[in-house]
Amino acid sequence: MDEPSFTIQASGRQSPIHPSAPKMIKIEQDIHEFVSGHEYRRMSVRESARIQGFPDNFIFKYKDLNDGYKMIGNAVNVQFARILADSIKDAINKSYG
Known part of the structure; x- marks a missing residue:
């Protein structure tokens, strides 16, 4: 993986596209x-x-x-x-140790 990823969100819908997929075409900001003609897949849970x-x-x-x-x-x-x-x-051990 050559690029940093966004934080993994708590939903599969926001999971990053697998890095082997072609880059999406930027239409305008966001x-x-x-x-x-290409297949895309989200990254798996693992x-x-x-x-x-x-x-x-x-x-x-x-x-x-x-889930x-x-x-x-x-x-x-x-x-x-x-x-x-x-x-x-360590802080607890120092306080009560």
């Missing part, structure tokens, strides 16, 4: 069209999870596909969450 920093072995449990995207889109980046949790833990 208006784009698909190139006719691909979106990779962008958000989830490890490949992370298990997602959902029945509705949109899978919601888990990704509403999540805090995994590495950031770990750093934040470790910082809170």
